[in-house]
Amino acid sequence: MTEPTRTIAAPGGPADPPPPADKPVPQFLADLQREIGSGVTALSYWVGDWTAILSIDRLVAAAQYLRDAPGARFEFLSDLTASDWPPRSKRFDVIYSLYSISLKHRVRLKVQAGDGEPVPTVTVVWPSANWLEREVFDLFGIRFAGHPDLRRILMPDDWQGHPQRKDYPLEGPGEMLMENPLDWLNLKHREEIE
Amino acid sequence: MHLHGTALWTLHPALCTLHYPMIETYVIPLLKILVLLNAVLVAVTYMVLLERKVIAWVQVRLGPMRVGPHGVLQPIADAIKLLLKEDITPARADRFVFTLAPIVSMVPALIAFAVIPFDSEITLFGYRIALFVADVNVGLLYIVAATSISVYGIILAGYASNSKFPLLAGLRASAQLISYEIAITMILVSIVATAGTLSMVGIVKAQLEAGVWYAFIQPVAFVTLFIGGLAETNRAPFDLPEAEQELTGGFHTEYSGMRFALFFLAEYANMIVVSAVATTLFLGGWLRPFPNVEALSFLGFVPGWMWFLLKTFVFLYVFIWIRATLPRYRYDQLMRLGWKVLIPLALANLVVTGIVKVLL
Amino acid sequence: MPDSIFETSELVINMGPQHPSTHGVLRVVLRLDGERVISADVVIGYLHRGIEKLCEQRDWMQIVLITDRMDYIAAASNNLGYCETVEKLMSLEVPKRARYIRTVLAELQRIASHCLWLGTHAMDIGAMTVFLYAFRERELILDLFEEYCGARLTYNAMRIGGLPLDIPPGWDAKVRAFCDILDTKVNEYEELLTHNRIWRERTRDVGIISGQDAIAIGLSGPALRGSGVPRDIRKDEPYAAYADFEFNVPIGWTGDTYDRYLVRLEEFRQSVRIIRQALDGLPEGPIIGKVPRLIKPPAGETYHAIESPKGEIGYFIVSDGKSNTPYRFRVRPPSFCNLQALPRLVKGHLVADVVALIGSIDIVLGEVDR
Numbered sequence: 001m002t003e004p005t006r007t008i009a010a011p012g013g014p015a016d017p018p019p020p021a022d023k024p025v026p027q028f029l030a031d032l033q034r035e036i037g038s039g040v041t042a043l044s045y046w047v048g049d050w051t052a053i054l055s056i057d058r059l060v061a062a063a064q065y066l067r068d069a070p071g072a073r074f075e076f077l078s079d080l081t082a083s084d085w086p087p088r089s090k091r092f093d094v095i096y097s098l099y100s101i102s103l104k105h106r107v108r109l110k111v112q113a114g115d116g117e118p119v120p121t122v123t124v125v126w127p128s129a130n131w132l133e134r135e136v137f138d139l140f141g142i143r144f145a146g147h148p149d150l151r152r153i154l155m156p157d158d159w160q161g162h163p164q165r166k167d168y169p170l171e172g173p174g175e176m177l178m179e180n181p182l183d184w185l186n187l188k189h190r191e192e193i194e
Numbered sequence: 195m196h197l198h199g200t201a202l203w204t205l206h207p208a209l210c211t212l213h214y215p216m217i218e219t220y221v222i223p224l225l226k227i228l229v230l231l232n233a234v235l236v237a238v239t240y241m242v243l244l245e246r247k248v249i250a251w252v253q254v255r256l257g258p259m260r261v262g263p264h265g266v267l268q269p270i271a272d273a274i275k276l277l278l279k280e281d282i283t284p285a286r287a288d289r290f291v292f293t294l295a296p297i298v299s300m301v302p303a304l305i306a307f308a309v310i311p312f313d314s315e316i317t318l319f320g321y322r323i324a325l326f327v328a329d330v331n332v333g334l335l336y337i338v339a340a341t342s343i344s345v346y347g348i349i350l351a352g353y354a355s356n357s358k359f360p361l362l363a364g365l366r367a368s369a370q371l372i373s374y375e376i377a378i379t380m381i382l383v384s385i386v387a388t389a390g391t392l393s394m395v396g397i398v399k400a401q402l403e404a405g406v407w408y409a410f411i412q413p414v415a416f417v418t419l420f421i422g423g424l425a426e427t428n429r430a431p432f433d434l435p436e437a438e439q440e441l442t443g444g445f446h447t448e449y450s451g452m453r454f455a456l457f458f459l460a461e462y463a464n465m466i467v468v469s470a471v472a473t474t475l476f477l478g479g480w481l482r483p484f485p486n487v488e489a490l491s492f493l494g495f496v497p498g499w500m501w502f503l504l505k506t507f508v509f510l511y512v513f514i515w516i517r518a519t520l521p522r523y524r525y526d527q528l529m530r531l532g533w534k535v536l537i538p539l540a541l542a543n544l545v546v547t548g549i550v551k552v553l554l
Numbered sequence: 555m556p557d558s559i560f561e562t563s564e565l566v567i568n569m570g571p572q573h574p575s576t577h578g579v580l581r582v583v584l585r586l587d588g589e590r591v592i593s594a595d596v597v598i599g600y601l602h603r604g605i606e607k608l609c610e611q612r613d614w615m616q617i618v619l620i621t622d623r624m625d626y627i628a629a630a631s632n633n634l635g636y637c638e639t640v641e642k643l644m645s646l647e648v649p650k651r652a653r654y655i656r657t658v659l660a661e662l663q664r665i666a667s668h669c670l671w672l673g674t675h676a677m678d679i680g681a682m683t684v685f686l687y688a689f690r691e692r693e694l695i696l697d698l699f700e701e702y703c704g705a706r707l708t709y710n711a712m713r714i715g716g717l718p719l720d721i722p723p724g725w726d727a728k729v730r731a732f733c734d735i736l737d738t739k740v741n742e743y744e745e746l747l748t749h750n751r752i753w754r755e756r757t758r759d760v761g762i763i764s765g766q767d768a769i770a771i772g773l774s775g776p777a778l779r780g781s782g783v784p785r786d787i788r789k790d791e792p793y794a795a796y797a798d799f800e801f802n803v804p805i806g807w808t809g810d811t812y813d814r815y816l817v818r819l820e821e822f823r824q825s826v827r828i829i830r831q832a833l834d835g836l837p838e839g840p841i842i843g844k845v846p847r848l849i850k851p852p853a854g855e856t857y858h859a860i861e862s863p864k865g866e867i868g869y870f871i872v873s874d875g876k877s878n879t880p881y882r883f884r885v886r887p888p889s890f891c892n893l894q895a896l897p898r899l900v901k902g903h904l905v906a907d908v909v910a911l912i913g914s915i916d917i918v919l920g921e922v923d924r
Contacts (some may be wrong), residue, residue: 011874011881015853046854047642075769076785078859079868079886095870097857097886101769101785108857128772131894139606154599154923164607253686358565430680431752434906521752522680524906525589 013085014093016053016110019045026050028072029107035069036062051108056119059111063125066098066107074098074107077122080132082140084166090114092142096122118145139164226327227308234307234463239269241462245514252518272455279451284356287448291354296449296456299347303463306340309333310470311395313480313498325480325499326395333394334382337471338375341426344464345371348445351457355448364445366525367428367435373532374425374432380540381415381422384547385475388412398479405486409476414543416476418536420509423468425532427461430517434525469509470502477505564592569908571600577674577912578919582896589904594897598890601923609883614640614714614849617883622708624885625921628667630659630699631862632885633712638793639858639869640714643851651839652716653795658729658832659702659711660794660860661825665736666695667863667916668818668825672743675815675913679756684746691739694732701725714849716842726833733826740822748816757811761899761911764809771898772891775865776817777915781809787861794860799831811914818916850878857886864888864916885924889917 019025023045029052033040039058044051054062066072079097090112099106113119121144123129133144134153141162144150152159161168171177178184243258243265250257258265283292313325330336345368352364386392388408389400401408409416425432436444446457473479480498523531565586571579579600585592605624609617621636622629634656641648648656673688696706701722703711711717747753763773768781778785786803788796804820806813853875859868865888872882892915899915900908 011853011876014855014872015875017854047645047856049856076774077772078866079857079870079884081870081884081886083855083872083882097868097870099859101783104790106857126772127770128891128894131890132772135890152599154602156599163604168607170604170607170611249682253683254690255686433680518683519746520681521676521747521750521756523752524756524904526904527755 011085012087014083014110015046016042016044016051017046019043019050026105026107028066028069028105031069031071032062032065035065049106049108051110053110053112056111056113056117059109060120060122060125062109063096063122066109067125071103072107073100073102075126076101077126077128077132078106080122080129080136082136082142082164084140084164086166088112090117092140094119094136094142113142115141116143118143120145121147123147138162141165222321222323223327226323226325230307230327231304234304234466235459237466238459238462239273241465241510242272242458243269244510245462245517248511248514249518252515276452276455281452282448282450284448287356288354291350292448293453295347295351295354296453296460297347298350299344299460300456300463302340302343302347303460303467306337306467307470309336309394310467310474311398311479312502314395314398316497316499329393329395331396332392334386334392334397334475337394337467338379338382341464341467342375344460345375347457347460351449352445355445357448360445360447363435363447367445370428370432370435370525370528370532371426373529374422374536377532377536377540378419378422378426380537380544381419382475384412384415384540384544387544387547387551394474394479398474398481401478402481402485407476407478407481412476412543412547414539415547416472418539418543419472419476420512422532422536423472424513424516425528427464427468427513429461429465429513431520431522432528433517434522434528465510465513466506469506469513472509473502473505567905577917578922580893580912580917580919580922582908582912584900584905584908586905591900591903591905591908594900594908596893596896598893598919598922601919603924605924606883606885610879610881613878614851614880617880618712618714619708619710621885622710623920624887624924625667625862625864625867625889625918626707627670627918628663628863629707629709630663630711631667631860632867633709634660634794635858635860635862635867635869637712637714638860639856639871640849640851642858643854643856643871643873644714644849646715646843646845648716648843649840650795650837652841652843654798654832654836655717655721655841656712657795657799658829659699659709661828661832662695662698662729664825664863665822666692668822669695671818671863671913671916675910675916676747678909678913679753681747681750681753684743687739687742687746691736694735698725698729698732701728713842713845715845716840718842720841726836729829730833733829736822736826740819744819748819754812756906756910757815757914759808760811760903760907761914762808762810763895763899767898768809768895771895773865773895774888774891775861775863775916776821777814777865777892777895779804780806780814780817782806787859787866791859793858795832796828798835799828801828801831811910814914848878850875855882859886862888864918864921865892867921885921887921887924889915889919889921893917893922 025043029043029050032052036058039055039062040052041055042053044053066074076099077096078099081095083093083095085091085093092113094111094113096109097106098109111119119142121129121133123133131153133147134150136142137144137150138152138154139162151157155163161173176183247257247265258268261267261271283289308327309330311326315322315324348364349368352361355361385397385408388411389397391397391400428436446454449457478485480502482493482496482501567584567586569582569584571581581597583595583597605620609620612620618633618636621632624632669688669692673685676684699709700706702725703709703719763781765781765783768778769783782805784803784805789803801824804817804824806817851873853873855870855872857868857870859866866886867888868886870884870886871880874881896911896915899911
């Protein structure tokens with residue numbers, strides 16, 4: 001494993017501030033907590049966005065509840081992505097952004113997964129998750145259990161490594177990071193020697 | 195030169211022809227063929243420029259402007275470029291057939307010009323010259339036969355390329371051409387029924403006698419022939435087999451250089467043939483507008499062949515105009531149009547023509 | 555299809571990365587039975603440049619330049635989405651004048667993007683002339699942008715907190731003149747295509763997808779609206795200055811290619827309406843808000859979406875509060891999610907329809923691959 005590419009000490013995890021006391025929890029989140037119980041480990045609120053942090057085993061149940069419950073009706077999966085927090089033991093955050101076309105509200109779901117830990121797929125709930133999960137697998141290496149067609153999508157099929165991880169160099173393995181003009185001079189010099 | 199008294203003819207019957215005046219029998223037809231071939235080939239080459247210019251003007255741009263004033267020398271530049279290109283034949287292609295296919299496409303289009311009448315008779319240097327190479331009394335049948343052979347060129351091209359895409363595209367293209375030929379042939383039969391003769395010159399003379407162009411007597415046939423002509427020459431909106439937006443370049447995918455040029459030119463030659471045939475059959479050939487109206491006889495100043503060329507040019511312009519404007523049909527829609535719309539129309543037209551001819 | 559008496563096998567055709575059609579490096583592997591498509595497998599990634607990872611090493615301000623290059627047809631929309639997301643993270647307020655001008659720029663981009671879509675879509679189906687006409691209008695828009703910010707394709711036209719440049723004098727008169735021209739031109743396109751029999755036969759009932767399926771498969775933007783779903787972020791979650799303007803959102807009936815075409819054609823007109831209202835009501839004032847010299851949003855993450863010409867473009871940005879680069883920069887590309895629907899749309903259609911459908915979904919590979 002090469003050095004992390006950041007020079008500042010990596011933060012231990014996302015901020016995820018809890019909702020302020022005077023902010024009422026939306027009804028569908030309260031219903032979700034009642035429905036899923038201990039599956040909802042935390043709620044968070046920041047700049048107008050509500051986030052529910054779930055445990056992996058209750059993810060699909062929560063997703064199905066949110067899609068079908070009359071107070072929630074999140075039939076549109078806006079985005080499915082992941083974040084890498086290397087110092088944490090469960091380094092990956094898989095984030096689901098949901099939108100309800102009928103009720104016009106948004107919510108985010110988050111699960112924490114460790115390296116090598118499979119996350120259940122939500123393609124059974126939202127078929128649009130197909131390519132989005134493929135991309136997360138391709139760029140982060142998170143496997144989705146039950147995905148119909150889990151293979152690389154953006155990188156070539158035989159690529160080794162997962163580029164979006166924090167320990168993957170920006171310039172690619174074994175390449176030179178040509179950010180500095182002096183790097184180009186070094187390159188030219190090397191060619192002249194050879 | 196008279197050889198009446200001699201018994202030369204007993205040696206070989208063909209020597210009878212030595213009776214006839216040499217110049218009229220041999221030199222003039224030969225000159226006619228030479229002039230016609232050259233004119234057609236030059237016209238076909240300049241059709242390329244015409245198409246590029248007209249489509250450009252429709253699309254609010256200028257077209258070729260650099261080579262020669264306003265791009266007039268562009269076709270020459272194109273011809274030189276294609277002649278100088280590398281001669282590539284696919285590895286396991288049938289070489290003989292591969293080279294034969296463009297020739298089989300081009301030659302029938304050229305020989306179809308033999309019966310197209312540009313004018314009835316003009317006087318030049320004291321000789322009366324009829325401005326057509328031959329007045330075969332089955333002229334129309336001859337043209338149909340000639341253009342039917344050019345379908346073989348496409349099939350042979352697809353087959354000889356030894357590659358599945360040209361083969362499939364070639365089969366598609368030939369299926370399209372054969373389907374539309376049926377409609378066209380039935381239209382031609384209606385015209386023959388109206389005119390009473392298969393000879394091209396005869397049809398124009400029949401229009402002169404009737405005093406009106408057949409386009410006004412047989413409008414349905416006119417439109418159907420035009421649409422069929424679009425499909426026969428693989429022009430938009432029926433150019434799916436050779437459109438670049440399709441997966442392959444059609445039956446001429448593997449062709450490059452002069453062979454490709456021959457296919458290209460064969461398409462334009464076919465276009466000119468179709469336009470000339472349509473002019474002869476429907477627009478009165480070399481007749482001026484309102485041929486029997488004495489009041490407009492001042493239009494007779496313009497010689498007949500100029501009227502002919504003008505009318506043909508109008509058709510060619512409309513061909514190009516349609517290409518610039520319309521989207522193209524999908525293959526199944528194209529076949530449906532040919533079989534389910536044009537053929538019944540042509541049949542109905544034929545039946546009605548027959549009924550009218552019998553009753554009147 | 556009746557069971558044939560012949561033994562046929564599937565034909566696998568590769569619509570390779572290089573296309574005569576101008577959609578970029580997209581590869582579709584088609585399995586055909588004769589002319590009908592049995593299945594299509596879309597292979598992307600030929601234009602993947604690692605934008606998300608690159609932005610983790612760039613300043614918050616430098617990233618505006620990079621967002622230009624994703625959907626390069628409608629660059630200002632990408633800029634707008636990014637700037638609004640960071641403004642949301644920082645709880646910055648953008649002055650009213652800046653919001654109005656941003657709206658004008660975004661709507662001009664919408665028109666420009668739809669011009670290109672119309673030209674390429676029509677050319678794929680065979681009507682070559684519309685390509686030239688649509689690009690003529692796009693050139694006018696590019697000239698407007700060149701006068702505003704100096705660039706024709708990648709504008710870098712917005713900053714976090716507002717705009718870098720105020721509109722040059724006389725610019726709004728030119729935009730108004732352009733709007734008048736465009737009104738007549740859209741009628742011209744309609745004349746050429748909408749009632750053209752061949753166009754209708756090529757686009758009617760091609761690639762039908764119902765509203766439910768479209769939502770499930772993740773379509774957004776005009777492709778979703780063509781299926782009858784009334785979803786437009788400009789109306790549902792207004793951003794920039796859209797709440798101040800009156801405009802309609804066109805919605806289709808059946809969800810076929812023809813409906814998507816009509817939706818985008820009507821969006822031309824609605825965009826013109828918005829631009830006119832924005833220019834009429836353009837307030838005076840500063841064009842950039844109170845932005846700290848060094849942009850460092852507090853630690854937190856957010857997701858913000860805007861309506862780009864292709865669909866919902868969303869930015870998910872995580873800031874760790876300490877460094878001057880984002881911790882995680884994620885773009886939710888509308889073309890990527892719309893392209894997912896392609897295998898489902900082309901099933902059962904003929905080969906000639908595949909090109910029409912790719913054009914109908916309106917993708918740009920820069921965004922699909924990032």
